[in-house]
Amino acid sequence: MSTQLKPGQGPLEYARRPWIIALFALVLLFLYAPIASLIVFSFNVDKSGVWHGFTFMNYIKAWHNEAIFYALTNSLTIAVLSTVVSTVLGATTALALWRFKFPFRDAYEGFMALPIVVPEICMGISLAMFFSYTGMMAGVRDWVWPFNLINIMFAHIAFCFPFVAVVVRARLQGFNRQLEEASKDLGATELQTFINVLVPFMVPSLVAGGLLAFTLSLDDFVITLFSSGPGSITFPVKIYGMVKRGVDMQINAASTVLIVITLAATLLAMKLQAPDKAGH
Amino acid sequence: MDNWKDFRRVFLTLATPGGLWMLTFFVIPMTFLFVLSFSSKAVVDGEISTTAYDYLNTFQNYSLSIGHDYLVLLWRAIWTSAIATLMCLILAYPLAMAVCFAPPRWRPVLLLLLILPFWINLLIRTYAMYSIFRTTGVVNQAFGLIGMGPYEMLNNTTAVIMGLIYVYLPFMVLPLYSTIEKLDRSYLEASLDLGASQVRTFVSVTWPLTLPGVITGIILVFIPCLGTFLTSDILGGPNNWNIGNAIQNQFLEANNWPFGAALSFILMYATFIALIIRTLFARRSKGVDA
Amino acid sequence: MTEPIISIRNVSKRFAGGVIAVDNISIDILPNEFFALLGPSGCGKTTLLRMISGLETPTEGQIIIGGQDMAFTPPNLRPTNMVFQSYAVFPHMTVEQNVGYGLKVTGVATPEIKTRVAEALEMVKLSHLAARKPDQMSGGQRQRVALARALVKRPKVLLLDEPLSALDAKLRDDMRMELTRLQETVGITFIIVTHDQDEALSMASRIAVMDKGAVAQIATPAELYEHPSNKFVADFIGKVNLLDASILKQKGKTISCNTQGLGKFNIDTDKTCGATATIAIRPEKLKLSTAEPKGAGLVKVKAKVRDVAYYGDTSHVIADTDSGKELEINVQNDSRTGGSGVERGQKLWVHFNPNDALVLTE
Numbered sequence: 001m002s003t004q005l006k007p008g009q010g011p012l013e014y015a016r017r018p019w020i021i022a023l024f025a026l027v028l029l030f031l032y033a034p035i036a037s038l039i040v041f042s043f044n045v046d047k048s049g050v051w052h053g054f055t056f057m058n059y060i061k062a063w064h065n066e067a068i069f070y071a072l073t074n075s076l077t078i079a080v081l082s083t084v085v086s087t088v089l090g091a092t093t094a095l096a097l098w099r100f101k102f103p104f105r106d107a108y109e110g111f112m113a114l115p116i117v118v119p120e121i122c123m124g125i126s127l128a129m130f131f132s133y134t135g136m137m138a139g140v141r142d143w144v145w146p147f148n149l150i151n152i153m154f155a156h157i158a159f160c161f162p163f164v165a166v167v168v169r170a171r172l173q174g175f176n177r178q179l180e181e182a183s184k185d186l187g188a189t190e191l192q193t194f195i196n197v198l199v200p201f202m203v204p205s206l207v208a209g210g211l212l213a214f215t216l217s218l219d220d221f222v223i224t225l226f227s228s229g230p231g232s233i234t235f236p237v238k239i240y241g242m243v244k245r246g247v248d249m250q251i252n253a254a255s256t257v258l259i260v261i262t263l264a265a266t267l268l269a270m271k272l273q274a275p276d277k278a279g280h
Numbered sequence: 281m282d283n284w285k286d287f288r289r290v291f292l293t294l295a296t297p298g299g300l301w302m303l304t305f306f307v308i309p310m311t312f313l314f315v316l317s318f319s320s321k322a323v324v325d326g327e328i329s330t331t332a333y334d335y336l337n338t339f340q341n342y343s344l345s346i347g348h349d350y351l352v353l354l355w356r357a358i359w360t361s362a363i364a365t366l367m368c369l370i371l372a373y374p375l376a377m378a379v380c381f382a383p384p385r386w387r388p389v390l391l392l393l394l395i396l397p398f399w400i401n402l403l404i405r406t407y408a409m410y411s412i413f414r415t416t417g418v419v420n421q422a423f424g425l426i427g428m429g430p431y432e433m434l435n436n437t438t439a440v441i442m443g444l445i446y447v448y449l450p451f452m453v454l455p456l457y458s459t460i461e462k463l464d465r466s467y468l469e470a471s472l473d474l475g476a477s478q479v480r481t482f483v484s485v486t487w488p489l490t491l492p493g494v495i496t497g498i499i500l501v502f503i504p505c506l507g508t509f510l511t512s513d514i515l516g517g518p519n520n521w522n523i524g525n526a527i528q529n530q531f532l533e534a535n536n537w538p539f540g541a542a543l544s545f546i547l548m549y550a551t552f553i554a555l556i557i558r559t560l561f562a563r564r565s566k567g568v569d570a
Numbered sequence: 571m572t573e574p575i576i577s578i579r580n581v582s583k584r585f586a587g588g589v590i591a592v593d594n595i596s597i598d599i600l601p602n603e604f605f606a607l608l609g610p611s612g613c614g615k616t617t618l619l620r621m622i623s624g625l626e627t628p629t630e631g632q633i634i635i636g637g638q639d640m641a642f643t644p645p646n647l648r649p650t651n652m653v654f655q656s657y658a659v660f661p662h663m664t665v666e667q668n669v670g671y672g673l674k675v676t677g678v679a680t681p682e683i684k685t686r687v688a689e690a691l692e693m694v695k696l697s698h699l700a701a702r703k704p705d706q707m708s709g710g711q712r713q714r715v716a717l718a719r720a721l722v723k724r725p726k727v728l729l730l731d732e733p734l735s736a737l738d739a740k741l742r743d744d745m746r747m748e749l750t751r752l753q754e755t756v757g758i759t760f761i762i763v764t765h766d767q768d769e770a771l772s773m774a775s776r777i778a779v780m781d782k783g784a785v786a787q788i789a790t791p792a793e794l795y796e797h798p799s800n801k802f803v804a805d806f807i808g809k810v811n812l813l814d815a816s817i818l819k820q821k822g823k824t825i826s827c828n829t830q831g832l833g834k835f836n837i838d839t840d841k842t843c844g845a846t847a848t849i850a851i852r853p854e855k856l857k858l859s860t861a862e863p864k865g866a867g868l869v870k871v872k873a874k875v876r877d878v879a880y881y882g883d884t885s886h887v888i889a890d891t892d893s894g895k896e897l898e899i900n901v902q903n904d905s906r907t908g909g910s911g912v913e914r915g916q917k918l919w920v921h922f923n924p925n926d927a928l929v930l931t932e
């Protein structure tokens with residue numbers, strides 16, 4: 001086997017090999033074609049699956065579809081409120097684990113990782129049971145909006161904040177404690193040091209963690225399905241109901257909307273994380 | 281690291297919120313579920329009640345779940361997940377290599393392209409798969425153009441596996457990318473320099489040193505696949521139900537919660553076994569940490 | 571004239587973005603040499619080494635190893651082996667497995683592998699650590715594993731990338747002697763890359779000084795030090811005083827010049843000078859005295875001492891001439907009681923023999 005290299009090409013430049021480029025292109029096609037098709041057909045005139053003409057009808061119908069609209073509003077509200085609480089809980093947990101030695105530390109850390117590891121369906125079931133047994137499921141149904149969504153919010157916060165904690169902790173690993181010491185040396189109190197030195201350092205991870213929690217909450221289907229009652233439908237759950245009843249281009253339209261919101265949030269999170277790597 | 285006793289108040293302020301939340305909304309519900317799995321529906325006035333339970337009085341739920349019908353479902357979940365995981369690994373490894381060894385300017389873009397689908401709702405992605413592979417979908421239309429088909433491509437196990445690969449491929453790419461990226465290039469260069477071919481270098485150096493990342497990726501894909509019910513529901517149809525579907529069914533339709541609880545725990549034990557295997561593997565292999 | 575074992579002919583390397591790392595370099599390396607590529611970071615020396623090993627390919631040019639152009643041959647097919655700067659000892663293999671790796675992957679029979687590995691470990695004095703894993707060894711030990719691993723393959727050329735940079739001072743001296751001894755025992759060509767001139771001067775038989783992708787001079791250490799061919803080499807190797815000079819006249823090998831700071835004098839040179847040139851004098855060639863020195867042909871000037879740095883065996887004196895030129899003079903502290911005898915603020919005579927200086931035209 002006498003394969004010669006080409007001028008200027010190194011033996012480790014795998015990304016230039018033709019078969020890798022071909023594989024990459026094929027996989028991208030495989031990943032994006034279904035989604036692209038979904039978006040394209042959301043503009044289709046009918047639901048036959050054959051392209052018959054361009055229209056915004058599906059979006060307009062979906063917008064006027066009260067049930068869909070209500071579900072979307074629910075999803076966004078839950079996402080925003082869960083994000084706020086998740087970020088706080090995630091940050092405090094991360095700080096506790098980063099800074100302190102305490103008994104049962106490993107167990108505490110392990111518990112925090114469980115929601116990431118346990119299958120969603122198991123968590124959903126246990127929460128459904130819990131809400132039902134404590135009467136919360138029935139109880140909150142008649143509360144005024146948005147409080148009737150409180151079950152779902154509790155559930156979302158429970159599985160979102162460990163993810164925020166992971167993100168914040170990763171950031172904290174890179175913190176130079178000498179900055180804290182310098183602050184105290186210059187006369188600041190514990191609290192002042194926290195606010196003026198540690199928190200600004202944490203901010204990028206808080207934002208990234210928050211956006212992560214937002215997308216996780218917005219997209220969640222499994223846990224929400226089990227912890228919601230009939231009056232508190234969220235967007236993905238609504239879409240599931242529609243899918244079970246058959247293909248409908250309104251589903252495509254609604255899905256496209258969700259995709260756009262999610263991608264915007266994700267790209268924003270990445271943008272906010274990236275400059276800081278160079279900056280700090 | 282500071283000792284908690286030196287900053288008692290600070291520590292408690294930081295550690296309790298998360299701890300309490302986890303206790304209330306995770307540990308306690310799970311315990312309830314555990315108790316319920318050993319319970320049965322109470323008999324009230326000669327009829328089986330739908331809401332009251334006799335607690336902790338039976339193993340019947342577990343014995344039912346280990347019964348043939350349900351073991352089949354668990355087994356189906358295990359082997360479809362295994363195949364999907366293996367396929368994800370085979371696909372993701374070269375992709376991760378491509379991203380890591382691409383010119384630095386391209387790397388973030390290429391990685392983003394592979395990871396972006398992950399951010400799109402799982403339900404939407406599965407539905408998208410469904411739309412294009414159904415009998416009136418785009419793929420069959422394409423076949424129609426050249427006079428073939430239409431083929432029934434859904435409602436079989438292959439469709440479920442394809443769906444699983446489609447949804448979980450990004451989960452495999454990330455840890456692989458992370459590990460390969462941390463791998464010191466000079467190991468590969470040294471191997472080539474000493475006379476090993478590219479294939480030999482991969483087998484003897486790259487693979488062993490990236491094993492921890494491979495294992496993480498396997499876990500990140502296998503566990504969700506195990507508990508999936510959406511993919512098998514939408515793409516596989518009732519003949520391809522696995523344990524996830526069974527659990528969902530028991531809870532939402534059949535309303536047999538104790539049994540559903542037992543099934544859930546069977547699934548969780550399978551998950552924990554997988555995790556333990558991972559820890560054992562991770563301790564034995566010497567490589568770059570993912 | 572012996573046939574070179576490596577002949578680098580008009581090799582250039584351009585990276586994406588227009589960066590020229592290596593610019594049309596030609597070097598001949600002879601068998602059994604201890605050759606050094608020396609230069610500041612970014613000069614292209616490591617890129618050149620990697621092109622010899624096959625880990626990079628040139629954009630243009632030929633790299634002839636043992637008579638064959640191997641510029642585009644993959645690294646695993648070349649008769650060269652490299653000791654990496656980070657050593658790159660495989661962490662998941664024992665020392666023995668590491669050293670035997672290169673033989674195993676090229677299909678050498680197992681019994682032969684065992685003997686050769688034992689020999690190689692003996693040569694670097696690591697036989698007692700054969701079953702150890704690299705994470706339980708020190709940096710110096712890992713380097714020796716890397717050496718044994720490369721040498722066991724009996725390459726025509728051994729390439730070493732900054733071999734002494736990661737070691738502490740004492741280990742550095744030991745390793746320096748070790749490498750020189752090894753090269754003589756094994757009898758193959760060694761090529762090292764380094765930015766440290768002490769390393770290069772003390773180990774190599776010939777050095778190529780590189781700057782910005784091109785070769786500034788190739789010569790033996792002594793020649794580089796006493797006969798640098800341009801300002802860059804004169805300044806890079808050791809310390810030097812550089813004086814701008816305008817040439818008044820040149821008669822054959824003698825020129826008459828007027829220097830900035832040291833006045834007019836005559837000096838011999840092989841070069842043909844234009845209107846201007848640079849005069850280079852090493853600090854140890856300049857002498858200090860309190861009284862005006864007497865001697866025919868000596869160049870002398872008065873100066874005021876600005877700073878004295880004491881180094882135990884020598885002192886480095888910075889003095890300014892009356893015309894404002896800064897000179898660096900090395901003084902031997904050759905008396906136990908007097909120190910250097912030089913103090914800040916002192917006014918002294920600086921003098922030297924003009925033939926201890928050098929004329930540079932570039």
